[in-house]
Amino acid sequence: MNTLLLILFITAVILAEVIPLYRNELKREAAVLIFLGVITMVYGIYYINNKYTASLVKVMFSIFNIQ
Amino acid sequence: MKTGKNKVSVRQLLFVYTIMVSSPATRFLTKSSAARAAQAGWISPVLCIIPFTALIWMIDSLVKKYGNKSMAEIISIILGRYLGFAVNTAYLLWALWLTAMYTRYYAIRLTNSIYPNINDNILIILTLIPIAYMLRSGLTVIARMSEVLLPFIGAMLVMLSIFLLGKVRLDNVLPVYFNDIIPVFNASLGLTSILCYLFLMFFLGDRLVNLKSLKSFGYIALYVNISSLMLLTFITIGVMGSTVTERAPMPVLTAVKQISLMDTIENIEAIIVAIWIFADFTLISTLFIITLNIMKSMFKLSDTKPLINVLAILVYFMSMGISANKFEIEEFSNKLLMPLNISLGLLFPCILFILSKLKKGRNEKKQPILPGNK
Numbered sequence: 171m172n173t174l175l176l177i178l179f180i181t182a183v184i185l186a187e188v189i190p191l192y193r194n195e196l197k198r199e200a201a202v203l204i205f206l207g208v209i210t211m212v213y214g215i216y217y218i219n220n221k222y223t224a225s226l227v228k229v230m231f232s233i234f235n236i237q
Numbered sequence: 238m239k240t241g242k243n244k245v246s247v248r249q250l251l252f253v254y255t256i257m258v259s260s261p262a263t264r265f266l267t268k269s270s271a272a273r274a275a276q277a278g279w280i281s282p283v284l285c286i287i288p289f290t291a292l293i294w295m296i297d298s299l300v301k302k303y304g305n306k307s308m309a310e311i312i313s314i315i316l317g318r319y320l321g322f323a324v325n326t327a328y329l330l331w332a333l334w335l336t337a338m339y340t341r342y343y344a345i346r347l348t349n350s351i352y353p354n355i356n357d358n359i360l361i362i363l364t365l366i367p368i369a370y371m372l373r374s375g376l377t378v379i380a381r382m383s384e385v386l387l388p389f390i391g392a393m394l395v396m397l398s399i400f401l402l403g404k405v406r407l408d409n410v411l412p413v414y415f416n417d418i419i420p421v422f423n424a425s426l427g428l429t430s431i432l433c434y435l436f437l438m439f440f441l442g443d444r445l446v447n448l449k450s451l452k453s454f455g456y457i458a459l460y461v462n463i464s465s466l467m468l469l470t471f472i473t474i475g476v477m478g479s480t481v482t483e484r485a486p487m488p489v490l491t492a493v494k495q496i497s498l499m500d501t502i503e504n505i506e507a508i509i510v511a512i513w514i515f516a517d518f519t520l521i522s523t524l525f526i527i528t529l530n531i532m533k534s535m536f537k538l539s540d541t542k543p544l545i546n547v548l549a550i551l552v553y554f555m556s557m558g559i560s561a562n563k564f565e566i567e568e569f570s571n572k573l574l575m576p577l578n579i580s581l582g583l584l585f586p587c588i589l590f591i592l593s594k595l596k597k598g599r600n601e602k603k604q605p606i607l608p609g610n611k
Contacts, residue, residue, distance in 0.1 A: 224558035
């Protein structure tokens, strides 16, 4: 349910910003916005489903091999 | 200095920088200086003068050579299209990471000091909404706000220091021997890693005017930052001692809590909390603008306003998901953030500066000798 709400919310935000961009033929801006929106959505879904364990710091520690 | 719409002067940018740096420095510097250099920790800001002066000199040289361009564009010119894009992506991720991290730190600081029963996510939402709203007006609002409030913040710092001066115990800050040089150097790395954010500020280079005075205002900013941070560290370690400063969750706040004037004026730590809130607000919004400006330069966008809301949502999720608890994020700051900041904020500018000089030399060699030229 939370995931669905998040998807709807982010889609609404993206649409609200993208429509004026398409009207003004700012396609590059629209593409970047959609790309950023997709990243936000993916990370948001991940965070909502792993609320208590999600940790980017742990990911960074594993990338740089720090205990 | 008159500035156009959406443009700020170098002086205003350095005002923003001074406020921006004060927030992580007050949280991190006193603890790390006390932990690494004990009673000599208060000297550590002095050693930052050398790398910081070098950084100002290198940035000034780059900016003078390439004119009113953002640092992302300068990187692309020097390193070429593809390598430049890769390096700019690294800076974009760094700026985004810092935005999310300092947003989380802001919430942690408030829950630890004045709002212990409020969830971090409420505080983060309540910060990001006004920031997203304010950013639509651009950098000029933050610059003017900082220009007005920095003198007040400075005056507050001096006033609090005078109030605390009587409680400073000399045996907490002395003796300082030659043996302390290595610990003081280690302690100075912490502040250097924070002062390196100056390089990030020049990703806003295309919005700057009066670049000629960068060096002179840069050195004034250096003097103001180093002296104020030195004073803050001296007072904190002097009042509480290095052992307590090292272990206290918020040493500056704990020191300020001890102020008592004639047993009537007490509990004036609210001043410090108000300064922190303003400094964090400036820090987060400036990093937000830097992130947007890097994206603007990388993808050649005409306007970044449509990205603000989506980026604010991403920053919210990142700040909540950056660490499961306070200890993880502090561990990250101590172990990984410092070398990362120094690499991207100090070492890479050195490489960029050398490459720009080499490129200049190569271009001069390639120039055809015309009949009129000797």
